[in-house]
Amino acid sequence: MKWFSRGDGEGFVVAFINNLVQLLILAPLCTGVLGFSPELIYGRILPGVAISFLVGNIFYAWQAMQLAKREGRTDVTALPYGISTPGLFAHVFLVMLPAKQLALAQGMADPERFAWHAGLVACFLGGLLEFGCSFFAEKIRKHTPPAAMLATLGGVGLGFLGLSFLFQAFAAPVVGLVMLVLVFIVFFGRMKFRGGLPATVVILAVGTALAWATGLAPVGGPDARPLAHLQVYWPVPVLGELWAAFSGGHILAYLSVVIPIGLLGVLASLQNIESAAAAGDNYPATPSLVVSGLGTLAAACFGSPFPTSIYIGHPAWKKLGARAGYSALNGIFITLVCLTGSMAALTWLIPAEAGIAIIFWIGTIIAAQAFEVTEQKYYPAVIIGLFPALAAWVMLIVKTTVGAGGATLDAALVANAHAAGAYLGGGFALEQGFLYSAMIWAAVVVAIVDRAWLRAAGWCAIGAGLALAGLMHSYALTGRDTVIDLPLLSWLTGQWTPGRSLFPAGAAAAGYALAAVIFLLAKFILVPRAEDEVA
Structure with a gap:
């Protein structure tokens, strides 16, 4: 199997849009809910996100190549990987926001740093938990019926990726309905655009143009400054900050959040590995979870309070013909976005409505798989x-x-x-x-x-x-x-x-x-x- 195939270009665009939507959620939450400064978001958090993305995506691309070599196949698709959605919301609303409110109530000098520290502790402990549980993962997988694993993911696909984005599509029907029709024609109808144009690029371009024509863009309004943060932000280890965070009394206060969210992350990753096995790519659970845990640990060590996980959607990428290259490209380009401050420009340029139909399709494929591979x-x-x-x-x-x-x-x-x-x-x-x-x-x-x-x-x-x-x-x-x-x-x-x-x-x-x-x-x-x- 080659590192890059024709389907990897299409798969990369879908993966990039999927992860970009996550970042389009993350940045406003850090700004609007937590009140974090641009210096913290662009200078510490996003570079930490970049490191975690690079660690995971490069490994899973390499892992796919090894599986292809071992089994003599050319159709192996790498496991998708990115920020954990439950972890993102849990760390914002259940860890960092309460920590900041506590700091404000007690009149602390730097409530922003106190809240960030709480998130770093939660992220680091979650990574340790996933790393530790990885050595028992194969036993859990062995004794759990595939129907149980896949049904759980199917519910997530229908609810959080399906209905959630369907509501958003019908809230802006001029953009949303056109996007749904284009996605259905391309992916369910198995059609392509003349001239070999990548379907996902065309869909995103049409969605963005319609969003600008109907007033959904620019995001932030005419007073937004999309290029204000455009510069290089090098990843810097924050081990001193992490040590200060652990000595700041955050551990016991947030174990009640870290433990269940960490265990849910392990379980979700296991279910996604089972989903890949059902699609024909049988990856070993232990090394897959070890690297996912290491990615979360790397995020915390470089300033990101957000855990990562093996992502939902493997069968969707496999249907696109993506193999190993899409994962490597995704890691590289998300890294560039996070290290250059261009996240602000992308947030301004591309509203979420332009790409949600693709995510809706991913949710549908996940739900369908639960029936396709089950007796x-x-x-x-x-x-x-x-x-x-x-x-x-x-x-x-x-x-x-x-x-x-x-x-x-x-x-x-x-x-x-x-x-x-x-x-x-x-x-x-x-x-x-x-x-x-x-x-x-x-x-x-x-x-x-x-x-x-x-x-x-x-x-x-x-x-x-x-x-x-x-x-x-x-x-x-x-x-x-x-x-x-x-x-x-x-x-x-x-x-x-x-x-x-x-x-x-x-x-x-x-x-x-x-x-x-x-x-x-x-x-x-x-x-x-x-x-x-x-x-």
């Missing part, structure tokens, strides 16, 4: 596995809407919603640890279809343990958001408040435990029935 008898398991991620996306929309309306998300609002028939409490419980619950419930249904009662009981026991530990279904209301609630960890670290329940998801844990008992008794109380027999 028909396991389709119910796949469908069950879609629901938790869809619920998490719906809850995100609810919380965003509540916050935008100036309402307070508290127990009274949840109780009133329940009385009206909208069970927000159940949705919030399902939202927390949704990657776990999606995989567990899909695996349980697979076991039920196979009448493997002991295996089903084992998955329910895992669910009971995760709920009891607070890693799943345990949430606390913060006024504008819900966060995972880990009072047991607070008790172990000496931060527990007397009178607070140690097991807020204890009822869910009891439910899983009782379900496990039912499965253990199933062999004795149930008998098979004929296909045409009424239950």
Whole structure:
């Protein structure tokens, strides 16, 4: 297999747009939500992002070449890699924003640096966690049904990559609908433009032109200064800052966020590796996760508070004909964007609406794959596995809407919603640890279809343990958001408040435990029935 093929150009553009949209989200969050200065964003955070991108993308390109050589193939596609979306939002809203608010409340001299330090600690610890878990990853993958892994990703594809961007497309229909039609013609209709023009380049150019014609661009309005930060920002290790961050008391305060987000990152990476295997590229889990963890550690050491992970979307890139070169090009060009300050110019020039249809297509392909490579008898398991991620996306929309309306998300609002028939409490419980619950419930249904009662009981026991530990279904209301609630960890670290329940998801844990008992008794109380027999 050659380093570069015809499909790598197309794959690179799609990967670049996908990662660019992430950066188009990251920069405004750092500016608008956290109030970080341009010097910190362009001089420290984005160069750190560049290092992490380069580490991962170059390795995964090399890994694809090695797999192709080992198996004598020319159609191996590298694992996609980039910033973890859950990690991005968690570190902004659950780590750095609370840290900055605390610093402001206590009258600290430099709240920006205090918040940045909290993000560096969270990022470094998350990288260590993924690195450590990588050595057990193959065992997890071996004992988890592929339908459970793929269904979980399918839900993310439908919700966070599908419905989310579909809403955005219909909010600006002149651009959004034209982009959807072009993407569907090219990728679902398997058509190409005359003259050999790369389809994704044409689509992005048309989207950008329509955005400028309809007033969606320039982003930031006529007063924006897109070239103000255009210069070279060399990556500089921030080990001194990282040491100061660890000695600043951030570790215990944010373990309750770092541990679940880190574990979710490991799980998501495993699911993406399984997705690649289903598409024909069977990568070993341990080295893949080791490098993903090292990429996150490199990000923290060079100033980025944002973790990286193996990315969703491998089957989409494979359908484009991308091989190894697209990954290397993606790492190089994202590095150039992050090191030259051109992120500000790109944000000004290209609105997100110009590229969202491509991301919508990626989400659709991910959801479709869960059915394409799964036996028909396991389709119910796949469908069950879609629901938790869809619920998490719906809850995100609810919380965003509540916050935008100036309402307070508290127990009274949840109780009133329940009385009206909208069970927000159940949705919030399902939202927390949704990657776990999606995989567990899909695996349980697979076991039920196979009448493997002991295996089903084992998955329910895992669910009971995760709920009891607070890693799943345990949430606390913060006024504008819900966060995972880990009072047991607070008790172990000496931060527990007397009178607070140690097991807020204890009822869910009891439910899983009782379900496990039912499965253990199933062999004795149930008998098979004929296909045409009424239950």
